[in-house]
Amino acid sequence: MQYKILPVEKVEKIRTNYIQITINDEEFASQCSPGNFFQIKAALASQNRRLFKPISVFQVEGYHISFIIKVIGPGTRALASLESGEKLMIYGPLGNSFPLVQDSNILLVSGGTGYPPLAYLKSKLDSSNNILFLDGGASKDDIFPCDYAYTIDGSLGIQGMVTKDIAEFLKKESFDCVYSCGPISMLKTLAQIVSQAKQYVSMEAYMACGMGVCYGCVIPTIDGYKRVCYDGPVFEAETILWAEL
Amino acid sequence: MNDISTSLGKITLKSPILNASGTFGTEYFNFFEQEVLGAYVTKTITLKPKEGNPSPRLYETETGLLNAIGLQNPGLKSFLNNDLFELKDCLTIPLIVSFSGATEDEFIRVMEALELHSGICGYEINISCPNVKNEGIAFGTDSDIVFNLVERLAELTERELIVKLSPNVADIALIAQAAEAGGASALSLINTLYGMAIDWETGKSRLSTPVCGYSGMGIKPVALALTYQTTRAVKIPVIAMGGIHSWQDALEFFYAGASAIAIGTANFSNPLTIPEIHHGLQTFLKQHNLNLRDIIGKVN
Numbered sequence: 325m326q327y328k329i330l331p332v333e334k335v336e337k338i339r340t341n342y343i344q345i346t347i348n349d350e351e352f353a354s355q356c357s358p359g360n361f362f363q364i365k366a367a368l369a370s371q372n373r374r375l376f377k378p379i380s381v382f383q384v385e386g387y388h389i390s391f392i393i394k395v396i397g398p399g400t401r402a403l404a405s406l407e408s409g410e411k412l413m414i415y416g417p418l419g420n421s422f423p424l425v426q427d428s429n430i431l432l433v434s435g436g437t438g439y440p441p442l443a444y445l446k447s448k449l450d451s452s453n454n455i456l457f458l459d460g461g462a463s464k465d466d467i468f469p470c471d472y473a474y475t476i477d478g479s480l481g482i483q484g485m486v487t488k489d490i491a492e493f494l495k496k497e498s499f500d501c502v503y504s505c506g507p508i509s510m511l512k513t514l515a516q517i518v519s520q521a522k523q524y525v526s527m528e529a530y531m532a533c534g535m536g537v538c539y540g541c542v543i544p545t546i547d548g549y550k551r552v553c554y555d556g557p558v559f560e561a562e563t564i565l566w567a568e569l
Numbered sequence: 570m571n572d573i574s575t576s577l578g579k580i581t582l583k584s585p586i587l588n589a590s591g592t593f594g595t596e597y598f599n600f601f602e603q604e605v606l607g608a609y610v611t612k613t614i615t616l617k618p619k620e621g622n623p624s625p626r627l628y629e630t631e632t633g634l635l636n637a638i639g640l641q642n643p644g645l646k647s648f649l650n651n652d653l654f655e656l657k658d659c660l661t662i663p664l665i666v667s668f669s670g671a672t673e674d675e676f677i678r679v680m681e682a683l684e685l686h687s688g689i690c691g692y693e694i695n696i697s698c699p700n701v702k703n704e705g706i707a708f709g710t711d712s713d714i715v716f717n718l719v720e721r722l723a724e725l726t727e728r729e730l731i732v733k734l735s736p737n738v739a740d741i742a743l744i745a746q747a748a749e750a751g752g753a754s755a756l757s758l759i760n761t762l763y764g765m766a767i768d769w770e771t772g773k774s775r776l777s778t779p780v781c782g783y784s785g786m787g788i789k790p791v792a793l794a795l796t797y798q799t800t801r802a803v804k805i806p807v808i809a810m811g812g813i814h815s816w817q818d819a820l821e822f823f824y825a826g827a828s829a830i831a832i833g834t835a836n837f838s839n840p841l842t843i844p845e846i847h848h849g850l851q852t853f854l855k856q857h858n859l860n861l862r863d864i865i866g867k868v869n
Contacts, residue, residue: 327600327840373786373814373838375629415600415840530627532634532837537594539612539641540627549621549641568623 325535326351327415329367332406333388339465343404344382346390347414353387355417358424358445359526359558362416363534364391366402374399378531378553380505381417382440383447392440392468418534419557422524424448428500431493431521432457432470433514435486435506439468441526441557442505456493460486460510487513494518502561508569515561523561527552544568571854573847573861575607575828577806578754579729580663580690582607582829585850585861586819586843589810589833590667590693590733591638595659600840605847607829608663611648611656613695615668616675618644628766628775633785633812634834635764637778640669640698645679653686663690665731669698670708673718680725691729694722694753697760699737699782709735709760712747723752731808734758734799736788741795742802749803757808757831758799759792785834786812793825800826800866814842816849826866 334346345364352362363376377399383390395404406412422445430453434442439459446455459470464480467473473481474488482488487510493499494517502518504511505526515523529541529552536554543552544565550556575585584607588597591612595603603609621641628635642648645668656664666689670676676694683689696709696718708714715732723730732748734741736759745756764783766775792811800807809827813819814835822830835842854861 325596325599373835375634375837413839530625532627532629532636532834533592533594535594535596537596537612538592538627538636538837539621539638540636542621542624542626542641544623549623 325416325418327413328352329411329413331409331411334408335404335406337404338392341395341465343393343395344390345393345403345406345412346388347412348387349389350387352417353384353389356381356384356389357417357421358448359419359421359441360417361419361534361557362391362414363418363531364403364412364414365399366406367411367413368402368405371399371402375532376413376415376534377403378418378529378534380441380526381444383444392437394437415534419553420555422503422526422558425453425501426450427452428454429498430455431490431499431502433486433490433502433504433506434458434470435460435510436462436466437528438504438506438510438526442503443468445503458486458490460506485513486510487517490514490517494520511561512566512569515564515566518561524558525561525564526557527559528557529553571851571858571860573851573854575861575865577729577808577829578731582663584847585823585829586847587665587808587829587831588836588843589831590695592833592836595656597836597840597843598659601844603660603662605844606662608665608690609656609660610665610693610831611652611667612642613640613667613669613698614642614645614648614679615640616645616670616679618642618647623777625776630766630787632787633783634837635766635776635781635783636761637776637781639778645682649682649686653688657688664688665691665693665729667693667695667733669695673721676718677721677725680722684726689728691731692726693731693733693757694719695733695760697733697735699735699761699763699780709744710738712743715744716747716751719748719751719753729754731755731757733760735760736762736791736795736811742798745799745803749805753805755806755808755828756799756803757810759788759795759811762788762791784812786814788812789818793821796822796827797825797868813846814838816846816853819846819850820853820864823861823864824866824868826868828865
């Protein structure tokens with residue numbers, strides 16, 4: 325884990341509300357695993373006294389690391405305003421990572437901003453696996469490349485929640501492993517539906533330090549409150565006390 | 570070389586900068602050398618493990634941070650068996666253990682256990698956490714209770730005994746004087762102010778615990794005033810904290826009377842806050858050919 329102030333290589337607006345930021349850093353790139361995140365913010369005066377945003381890695385190609393970021397508040401708007409060569413403040417990689425399996429039938433389920441870590445995971449799962457990737461969102465702008473897309477407004481793919489057909493998929497095919505990331509309501513529903521397969525969830529949370537120091541981002545588990553940033557963000561679904569979330 | 574060291578009761582610190590309890594970990598030493606810190610203050614521990622409050626525990630406002638952590642910690646036993654060894658192994662700077670309790674007896678039992686271990690330079694007695702009921706702050710708002718507790722703890726140790734005060738009291742000077750009379754060798758202030766945030770769209774509290782702790786730049790003027798009032802009411806040194814983000818902020822607190830300062834919320838917005846303040850202070854002292862002790866309390 326290191327802290328750096330780095331120039332942004334590229335900032336692309338990839339959807340109405342999403343940007344993709346790419347940096348080029350050999351050390352960071354060599355340390356990343358799927359599920360890891362970085363604490364990031366724009367190196368702008370307006371952000372001086374603001375918290376960093378925890379952002380999952382979307383892609384690592386050579387020394388290039390990309391992040392997909394949904395523009396929501398002042399921090400992400402500042403990131404979206406950056407141009408190539410302008411700087412961001414970044415530390416990481418942080419958190420644990422998804423266990424990588426082989427020779428398995430795998431279901432990936434993402435919702436909204438839960439897509440990037442699963443896309444990165446998919447790129448690291450080898451060809452011995454058989455992978456089905458479902459992505460869901462409010463509208464077509466929230467959908468990224470996958471096998472089946474679900475939108476609440478029906479503007480792309482199947483109308484409805486991404487969890488809508490999972491019970492059917494599970495009847496038709498047996499999955500060894502389910503990986504998911506997205507809003508808590510989605511993960512909660514998914515945890516109820518999936519009972520046979522091993523299920524790993526990557527949790528999203530509001531964070532301050534991002535490295536286990538402040539205890540601000542906990543979730544309830546069978547072993548008490550666990551820090552999403554340090555004990556996670558990847559948890560085995562069966563260890564989370566979903567009813568308390 | 571202009572002298573940046575400071576006296577803190579029984580000890581001398583090579584750097585006048587500490588970390589505020591609960592906002593820091595040895596993880597930060599991945600980013601900078603620990604010697605810029607005068608001492609390392611642990612997250613508050615309690616006799617028994619504490620679960621803390623449910624999420625959400627954090628909310629960032631335009632002027633600072635709200636938190637409702639609730640002193641989550643693994644308890645004394647786990648601290649002694651794990652954390653203390655790791656800290657002693659890692660640290661080359663003095664170690665100060667912060668602890669709290671629900672009863673006077675709990676405070677005493679924690680201190681008695683810590684006294685059996687070497688490598689601890691001093692204690693910070695947390696009687697000011699706003700996020701736990703009948704604990705922490707319940708001790709810090711009544712001067713008689715503060716006096717009795719500190720007197721009993723002071724009898725047990727030769728080490729540095731810092732009492733951490735709450736800003737959420739009618740007259741901080743009275744509490745400070747009670748701690749001094751009880752035998753505290755230093756004071757630290759301020760713990761977080763009471764704060765709250767509500768989602769105006771839904772009417773829901775932003776945090777699981779509606780009235781929680783408020784820290785960060787918005788509390789700096791309050792912290793500065795309370796530092797000024799306290800340092801004029803007692804003779805023992807004061808470690809001041811509350812919204813310090815820069816070396817300029819730090820200087821204000823030294824002028825107000827602080828012997829040392831601590832950095833909390835600013836660690837989250839800039840992980841290099843501590844070394845940057847250290848460097849800024851050194852440069853300032855050199856430019857003006859001053860030692861840090863020359864300016865402490867010299868507000869005019």
